Amino acid sequence: MNKLNNILKKKYLLHYIALSITIITCSMIYFSTLSYEVSIDGKNVGIVESKKEVYELIEKKKSYIKKEFEKDVKIDQEIVFTKCRVGKDKITSTEQFNENLNDVIDLTIQACAINIQGKDIVFVKDKKSAEKVLNRIKDENKEGIKDIKEINFIEKIDFIEKDIKISKLKNEESAYKYLLTGTDEMQKYTVKDGDNLWNISRKYNLSMDNIQKANPQIDIEKLHIDQEINITVPKSYLNVRVTSVAAYDEKIPYNIVYEETASLYKGDKKVKTEGKEGSKKITAEVTRINGQVNSTNVLEEEIVEDAQDKIVLKGTKKKPTYIASGAFSNPTRGTLSSKYGRRWGKNHTGIDIAAPKGTPIKASDGGTVVFAGTQNGYGKLIIINHNNGYKTYYGHCSSLVATKGQKVAKGDVVAKVGSTGRSTGNHLHFEVRKNNVPLNPTGYVKY
Structure with a gap:
């Protein structure tokens, strides 16, 4: 009897377990839904409830691009769609799925490559757009130039x-910038306190010349706080050559012709006739590359x-010895016994050169004697005017x-040499004056 009871208990337990599994399975099926795990080129995008959602999002992207680029x-x-069953909370939201889709999807479109020197540089939607971009670059290089030949x-x-x-x-704007600068977006930098051209160039590994090229309208030596500058150096893929015919006036320089004359001393010159520039009208073929003149061919x-020549008279006459040499x-002969400057509470306007009485005193330079006589304090005095602003005094x-x-x-x-006037012994009192102002003679003579 006990054995029969045990068998019945085991049967009931097995039926209970089977029923529980069935209930759990049904519950999972009831509370989950058939879904699809989506991947594009092996990259997971998310989980959706229907394939239709994915295709609709892709079609929306296609429509948007078609509208922009026609x-x-x-x-x-x-x-790839992989079937799965997950709870509603595991389904990827439309917003998140769309964002993930943007990261992995890359639609294909027929476009026109602007190929430069055998290399595809930039792509635009069609040949017409490509031509518009290139014509815009040409037009900018034509500004201000007349009579363009080519x-x-x-x-x-x-x-x-x-x-x-x-x-x-x-698009056309981005392609235009890219062709001119090597990028479709110029990188900016805002100047901060303590910045200067040198440390900005070091920070971005740019030469100071390249920073100047990137900012042609800015004095980069005078940057100020919060000023915005470009730190992308333009590297144009294209060089535009413009050939034009230009007519302009050009000055003809005059020559300087020298004529010798005995009416002037050697070393002296005098303008006989002022020169005058001439003028000529030039017609030339001018070639510019990127706006800069590259060559000029005169037609x-x-x-x-x-x-008209400038005629200059050049002296040949020998200078008389009485004309100042300037030195x-x-x-x-003698020794310096008293210097220039303050002496005994007064200003000593010359130097004293001690020498025996009767020692010859010579003119320090050529000139005209404008005083020869006795003057208070100086005793017997000679004053020579050298006719160049200088005078020399010889006293006592x-x-x-x-x-x-x-x-x-x-x-x-x-x-x-003597000791006349206010003097304490035989010596020469020697002065150098310019425009009647005493100067230190030791700047002109050596003792």
Whole structure:
């Protein structure tokens, strides 16, 4: 009887377990839904309830691109749907799925490559757009230039139709910037306190010259806080050559002709006739590359007015010895006994040169004797005007050799050393004056 009871208990337990599994399975099926795990080119995008949702999102993207570029697009990527059952909370939201889709999907579109020197540089939607971009670059290089004979690009350019990933496609504005600068977006930098051109160039590994090229309208030596500058150096893929015919006036420089004359001393010059520039009208073929003049080929020139020579007279006459040379020599033999400057509470306006009585005193430079006589304090005095702003004084002489009005040469004896006037012994008091202002003679003579 016990054995029978045990068998019945086991049967009931097995039926209970089977029923529980059935109930749990039914519950899971009831509370979950058939879904699809979506991957594109092996990259997981999310879980959706229907394939239709995915295709609708892709079609929306195609429509948006078609509206912007007016061209059909297609998808060449592999889309894989894997069936699964998950709870509602595991389904990817439409917003998140769309965001994930943007990260992995890359639609294909037929576009036109602007091919430069055999390399596809930038893609636009069609040949017409490519031509518009290139014509815009040409037009900017034509501004301000008249009588254009020819305009073209130095580089070889081709237009090639091909299918590309939509991520490579640029609109006309972006393509234009990219061709001129090597990028479709200039990187900016805002100047901060303590910044200067040098540390900005080090920070971005740019030369200071390249920063200047990126900011042609800015004085980069005078940056100020919060100023925005470009730190992308333009690297244009294209060079525009413009050839034009220009007519302009050009000055003809005059020549300087020298004529010798005995009416002037050697070393002296005098303008006889002022020169006058002439002018000529030039017609030339001018070639510019990227706005800068590269070469000029003169086609025709017409003299409008001849230049007139400037005639300069050049002296040949030997200078008389009484004309100042501009350099002073020692006026006598002796030793310096008193310097220029303050002495005994007064200003000593010259130097004293001690020498025996009767030692010859010579003119320190050529000139005219404007005073020969006795003057208070100086005793017997000679003053020579060198007729170049300078005068020299020779005081305390024992006797005078030169006379007033006499022309003397450099080195001529004009007096002899003595001790006349306020003097404490035989010496020469020697002064150098310019425009009647005493100067230190040791700047002109050596003792």
